[in-house]
Amino acid sequence: MTTPTPKRALNFGAASFVCGLVFGLGLVVAGMTDPRKVLGFLDLAGAWDPSLAFVLGGAVGFSAVAFRGVLRQARPWFSEVFRLPARTDIDSALVIGAVLFGVGWGLVGYCPGPAIVSLAWGNAEAWVLVPAMLAGAALQWWHARRRLPAQTSVRGDRESLASTES
Amino acid sequence: MLAAHPWWAALGGGILIGVAASLLLAANGRIAGVSGIAGGLVNGWWQSDPAGQQARRELPWRALFLVGLIAGGGLGAWLIGAPVVERPGASVGLLALAGVLVGYGTALGGGCTSGHGVCGLARLSRRSIVATAIFLGTALVTTYVARHVLGLAL
Numbered sequence: 363m364t365t366p367t368p369k370r371a372l373n374f375g376a377a378s379f380v381c382g383l384v385f386g387l388g389l390v391v392a393g394m395t396d397p398r399k400v401l402g403f404l405d406l407a408g409a410w411d412p413s414l415a416f417v418l419g420g421a422v423g424f425s426a427v428a429f430r431g432v433l434r435q436a437r438p439w440f441s442e443v444f445r446l447p448a449r450t451d452i453d454s455a456l457v458i459g460a461v462l463f464g465v466g467w468g469l470v471g472y473c474p475g476p477a478i479v480s481l482a483w484g485n486a487e488a489w490v491l492v493p494a495m496l497a498g499a500a501l502q503w504w505h506a507r508r509r510l511p512a513q514t515s516v517r518g519d520r521e522s523l524a525s526t527e528s
Numbered sequence: 529m530l531a532a533h534p535w536w537a538a539l540g541g542g543i544l545i546g547v548a549a550s551l552l553l554a555a556n557g558r559i560a561g562v563s564g565i566a567g568g569l570v571n572g573w574w575q576s577d578p579a580g581q582q583a584r585r586e587l588p589w590r591a592l593f594l595v596g597l598i599a600g601g602g603l604g605a606w607l608i609g610a611p612v613v614e615r616p617g618a619s620v621g622l623l624a625l626a627g628v629l630v631g632y633g634t635a636l637g638g639g640c641t642s643g644h645g646v647c648g649l650a651r652l653s654r655r656s657i658v659a660t661a662i663f664l665g666t667a668l669v670t671t672y673v674a675r676h677v678l679g680l681a682l
Contacts (some may be wrong), residue, residue, distance in 0.1 A: 375592050377555035382593040385548035385560060385642075386600020387607075392541020393533045395601065396611035401682060404671035413538040418645060420542025421549070425650035428550035438557030445557055447638070450654050459637020460644075460659040464666025466629030469674055470618055470682060473641045474634060475562040477627075478594060482601030483610040490623040491630075498631025499567040 366442070374440040386479045392417040395480045397471030397487070404468055549647055556589065561643020562597070563634035565590045617681035637663070 393399045393413055402411030438444060467473050472491055480488040549560040569590050572583040604610070634640040637659050639648060644663075648656020674680045 378589040378592040379596040381552040382596020383600040386597040388544030390604025416538035417542035420539040421545040424546030432554040441557040460662035462633030464663035466626040468667035468670025469626040479601035491627040494627025495631035498628035499635040502635035503571040
């Protein structure tokens with residue numbers, strides 16, 4: 363196991379920023395930061411806008427190929443292990459969570475990424491939506507913690523602990 | 529604003545998203561799931577168990593990613609213009625409700641359109657395929673009801 367160095371930590375941080383930058387730029391270029399365009403896709407009964415399908419197609423298409431190559435690496439460039447979700451079971455939390463998210467998304471056309479990105483130009487709707495989103499996430503963590511006091515972490519974090527190191 | 533926003537801009541933007549996600553995985557070994565990154569930033573402060581300690585270690589890179597995300601938005605707005613969205617139907621109450629549903633739902637379900645919809649599908653994750661199908665289908669029904677049954681101007 364290689365020792366983490368300050369240089370690697372710097373690279374790790376820089377890569378995080380750069381990836382966020384490219385991601386945010388991609389969302390704007392794709393038009394996904396305009397909730398009306400998103401709803402234009404989700405509204406099958408209206409003047410249908412296929413854009414979101416092209417966005418997902420491009421993103422998943424590229425990633426599907428690139429991920430295969432990346433995961434053949436022994437380890438990431440600036441980190442010890444790949445932190446990938448390891449669960450494969452379909453549980454009620456996944457289903458209910460997806461339904462709740464779908465309702466929220468379908469109502470106003472924002473998912474987390476575009477909402478946060480649109481803070482860059484002071485989108486008035488995002489000023490309400492983003493805090494509400496963060497509050498919702500905090501509420502879910504709090505609920506989970508109350509039900510299972512021994513497991514105090516957010517579901518997503520528990521998943522991300524599984525690694526592919528060998 | 530890109531005039532009429534052509535399909536190739538949507539595709540190009542999607543590829544940029546794919547590049548970002550692939551780069552994050554290659555460089556840092558992390559999944560570019562915005563709900564997990566943002567949620568972890570909110571929830572990573574008050575957990576004392578080992579999982580919580582790991583969440584706290586993830587805070588710096590997650591913060592940098594989110595700053596980058598917003599910076600990327602600024603860059604995009606500077607390059608091609610930002611949408612000015614004014615919708616009579618998007619009341620504060622509705623936005624707040626939608627926000628809470630998105631925040632809670634993505635935390636409960638373990639991902640959103642980037643985490644499940646892009647990264648999960650790219651990895652052929654069974655959980656992500658199911659989650660994506662469900663939230664996409666639910667969203668389609670919700671938009672229909674909101675616009676055509678409730679008549680909301682969104």
